[in-house]
Every structure is written in structure tokens, then in C-alpha cells.
Amino acid sequence: MLKVRKVDPLYPDMAAIKEASDYIRQGYLVAFPTETVYGLGADSLNGDACLGIFKAKGRPPDNPLIVHIADLKELNRVARDIPDTVLRVITKAWPGPLTLILPKSSDMPKEVTGGRNTVAVRSPAHPVALALIRSSGVPIAAPSANKSGRPSPTLAEHVVEDYINDNVDMYVLDAGPAFFGVESTIIDVTKNPPVLLRPGPFTLEELRSLFNVDIVVPEFARGLGEADAALAPGMKYRHYAPRTRLVVTECSDYGSLIRLIHDTVIDYLNKKLRVALLITKETADVLATYPELSDIPVIMMGYKEDPYTIAVSLFDSLRSLDRINVDIGIAEGIEERGIGLAVMNRLRKASGFSLVKCKS
Structure with a gap:
């Protein structure tokens, strides 16, 4: 069943955060706001919990999840072999709506990465999201909290709309509208030069300035066709679609x-x-x-x-x-x-x- 709890977006009630983090630690799902859209989160170190995300969303198993961290000290739990040039970008861009594709750590289960040797990771710039991650004590894997293929949720009401008739245990932190309204920018920094996989609030112009190199922009990143493989969320499968x-x-x-x-x-x-x-x-x-x-x-x-x-x-x-x-x-x-x-x-x-x- 859905349990919805309203919280202030800037100064969330820590009792609600604690209750939501208990769901995470016990292997259940939590829908929570980020600065981009609402995410559907689970303990990223628990493969079975992450499978619950795929089941609830109806998400293809090869479509990887994004891992959310609150502090840079958590990054080594998620990724490895990060170049100094990328670390310098991270210190400037995080917390923020920028997801990086990095070599995965040995702690990341295949359910999170879609069986790949890379992982998508970011630090969200939203007080509720950061509080939830810190209270849970684990990085949280979270795609957008919509049913697979549907428009992403920018309000808690959108989450409820998608799951109200489902028999799923889910805690929903309702902090009002997401700030940006579209999902994070995703860039693959395992490639040289970096490749834009999904555009977002962190714009191409800002990326070029941040990395001080040109950025490869495939046609699928412009929304002109699908990628051959789901290297990151939003690439291979139809997304965001209304029924009409x-x-x-x-x-x-x-x-x-x-x-x-x-x-x-x-x-x-x-x-x-x-x-x-x-x-x-x-x-x-x-x-x-x-x-x-x-x-x-x-x-x-x-x-x-x-x-x-x-x-x-x-x-x-x-x-x-x-x-x-x-x-x-x-x-x-x-x-x-x-x-x-x-x-x-x-x-x-x-x-x-x-x-x-x-x-x-």
C-alpha cells in the first residue's frame, strides 16, 4: 500500500525522513523528490530490493538505475578508477542534476547496472533527497518514479496516480513540485571525449565549459531515434509517453x-x-x-x-x-x-x- 507523507522541501520533518529511511533499510521502496523529478528509490546495495523497482515500474531489466549519493566519501562504494579530471568536475557540479557514467565498484549488484561494468551516479541537489540518503546510510538507486514508459512525475500526485491501484508497499515523501521538471543530464565519462547520453538541466553549453572539451552528442541524445543499448536510463526504450x-x-x-x-x-x-x-x-x-x-x-x-x-x-x-x-x-x-x-x-x-x- 502507498503511504504518503507531506514534508517541507527545504526543512523536512526528520521523523518522516527516519520513517522513509526505515523502508529503504528494510528493502522496500520510497518515492522521493529530487531537484529534477520524483525518484523511486531502494537500497542500491540490495539486489533484491532493486528488483522491486523493476517490478513496480514494469521496467526492462537491462535498463540501468541511477545511484544517488549524499557525500563524495560515498563515491568509492559505488564507482572506482575515477580520473582526477573527473573528480574536479564532480566537486564543481555536485550536488546537482548531472549524472556520470563511471566504472562500477564491486559492491554494485548487477540489478543496478543492467549487468554492465559501469554505473550511473549523481548527488541530488534537494534537501529531502539528501536527508533520506544520509538517514538510510546507503546509496539509493532510483529511476524516475513513474510507470515505465509514462511521463515522469514532477509531483507526488503523479506517483500516486501511477501506483494507486497496485499492490505495492511504497512510502511517498511529498515535498511539492520538483524544481527543474526534467531528469538529470547523463554523460559518459568513460569515453574520451565524453558522450552525452541524455540531455537535462545541466546544459550542453555548461558541460563544454565544465569539461573544457567538446562533448559528443549522438542523434539519440536529441531524441531522434533510440540507442542500440541501454547504457543509461532514457536511451533504448520509449519514454515519457502519454496514452493519447x-x-x-x-x-x-x-x-x-x-x-x-x-x-x-x-x-x-x-x-x-x-x-x-x-x-x-x-x-x-x-x-x-x-x-x-x-x-x-x-x-x-x-x-x-x-x-x-x-x-x-x-x-x-x-x-x-x-x-x-x-x-x-x-x-x-x-x-x-x-x-x-x-x-x-x-x-x-x-x-x-x-x-x-x-x-x-
Whole structure:
């Protein structure tokens, strides 16, 4: 059964933290907030407990988990043979939304790593997450706390929505909205130069400055196709998807994008399909001038001029699409700059790569 406990995001009640950490130590699951999304955690040193994550989520067994630590002194329990250049990056970037792929320690069970010789590890920048890890006394393995394939949870209510009908023992720490709204950036530092596996709040521009080298960006990191192997979460399998069909419109020119969204809506309306729009406030204001679109439901995704507002609301917007009675959602693509790269990675994957682009 689910046990939900509200806590302050900055000054959590330590009695609640202690109760949640007891769940971790006893091999049960805890859903907890990080600065990115809510995670579904278990004792990373307990392979059976980690199997509970896969069972609850319906997660493929070769899809590795991210191990969360609170202090750098815990890193050697998780990883080994870490170059000094990477340690210098860690001291600058952690705690924060940056996950590194490192050679795994002998303590890491295969359930955590997907049977690989590497491990994904980070230190979350959220007081509740850090308090939980410290109270538990073990690094915590935690993917996002959604059902596999569904939009990630940025609210405790999203976690409850996914698991309320399941017979699973889970403690949920409800600390309100996650700060960034998209999962951590993942970079493979076992490769030279480093390879971006999943974009996130730690932007590509910031990574290049931090590592002082160019970063390899495969097409799958942009959300254009899947990777051949699940080297890290979010790579190989379909993720973030609403149950409602979704298409993503993309144009480099804003005026052309407006026309593309308009024409795409009209095309689906002519096919007798019920349509909803997932668009920015600026685009909603423009499309409101078209009387033929006046009855189309609009889910506001934030502001085009502030892509962080889009990231924060993205997964809730995708979940909202399933709450309205439509056949298809049409999402507005944004520029792949800063956190926009992470937004487009998620949108493209959520649509199953169903993209409508301007003709060049």
C-alpha cells in the first residue's frame, strides 16, 4: 500500500525522513523528490530490493538505475578508477542534476547496472533527497518514479496516480513540485571525449565549459531515434509517453511554425479527430486570433522566451493530455538551446518520433 507523507522541501520533518529511511533499510521502496523529478528509490546495495523497482515500474531489466549519493566519501562504494579530471568536475557540479557514467565498484549488484561494468551516479541537489540518503546510510538507486514508459512525475500526485491501484508497499515523501521538471543530464565519462547520453538541466553549453572539451552528442541524445543499448536510463526504450497520441511540430522559423501548427490542426479536424494543443503562451496568443481554432483545448507549456518554464511543466502537460477527451495532441517544438535540448529529447520520445516538420 502507498503511504504518503507531506514534508517541507527545504526543512523536512526528520521523523518522516527516519520513517522513509526505515523502508529503504528494510528493502522496500520510497518515492522521493529530487531537484529534477520524483525518484523511486531502494537500497542500491540490495539486489533484491532493486528488483522491486523493476517490478513496480514494469521496467526492462537491462535498463540501468541511477545511484544517488549524499557525500563524495560515498563515491568509492559505488564507482572506482575515477580520473582526477573527473573528480574536479564532480566537486564543481555536485550536488546537482548531472549524472556520470563511471566504472562500477564491486559492491554494485548487477540489478543496478543492467549487468554492465559501469554505473550511473549523481548527488541530488534537494534537501529531502539528501536527508533520506544520509538517514538510510546507503546509496539509493532510483529511476524516475513513474510507470515505465509514462511521463515522469514532477509531483507526488503523479506517483500516486501511477501506483494507486497496485499492490505495492511504497512510502511517498511529498515535498511539492520538483524544481527543474526534467531528469538529470547523463554523460559518459568513460569515453574520451565524453558522450552525452541524455540531455537535462545541466546544459550542453555548461558541460563544454565544465569539461573544457567538446562533448559528443549522438542523434539519440536529441531524441531522434533510440540507442542500440541501454547504457543509461532514457536511451533504448520509449519514454515519457502519454496514452493519447502525440505529434510534435518543428520549424526553425517562428512564423512558419505558427502556420504549420495551424495547418496540422485543420488537417486532423478534417479527419474528424478531436485535437488539443500543447503550446507556449506566446503561441497561444497568436493562435487565439484564428476563429477556426477557437474551440481547440489548449494546454499551456510555459513561455517560449523562458524554456525553463516549459521544462518545469512538460510532464504535467503530457499527463494533462490524458485527462481531456481528445484523440491527438499537437505539441509545439522549441529551439534546441540550453534546456531546450532536454525538452525536445523528451517531446520527440513521448511522441514515438511522430514529427511534423516544415518543408525546407
